Amino acid sequence: RIPNEQIREEFGDLDSLTEEKLDSLVQRFLCDFKDDKLEANGWPNMLPAYSISKVALNAYTRVLAKKFPTMxxxxxxxxxxxxxxxxxxxxxxxxxxxxxxxxxxxxxxxGPSGHYFHQMEMASF
Structure with missing residues (x-):
């Protein structure tokens, strides 16, 4: 879970989320990671790189599904x-x-597109 509500909202705002915005969010994380500012800027402390990689992958799934609606x-x-x-x-x-x-x-x-599945069940992001 991302402690910073603004960052959570940015990853979750499907209407305005783009590949560029997603790349920018990941770059912000990488800069904060490098500068040892994860906690100060509200990123997860537990397995931060793993956690953000999964959040970014889930968000990218939705971006691609919106960009390619026939897939x-x-x-x-x-x-x-x-x-x-x-x-x-x-x-x-x-x-x-x-x-x-x-x-x-x-x-x-x-079939369904732009969704997250936990095992074989559709789940919320």
Whole structure:
């Protein structure tokens, strides 16, 4: 979660969010990270680069879906999958984690676009 409400609103304002604005937000984060100003400027403290990369990816999904309305563009969180990335502490098998991405890859034409899925369920950003 991003503590700074203004930054949260900028990432979430689909009506005015563009690739350029998203790039600018990420650049602000990188500058604050480099200058050790994350906490002072309201960025997340826990795994900040990972957190912002996911927020940016989710926002970029919506930007692309708006830019290319005839395409089906979504993002998915596969769940806490047991892999080497988390020292095999996940609770889902790789096969279970793959169910959501495979489902999205097989959506029919005119399926949902610009959405976030948690595993196989549409969820809020």
């Amino acid at each position: 089906c563009i979504n993002c998915v969180h596969p769940g806490f999958v047991k892999t080497e990335l988390n020292w095999n502490t996940g609770v889902l098998t790789v096969e279970e984690g793959a169910e959501g991405p495979v489902m999205l890859a097989l959506l029919p034409p005119n």
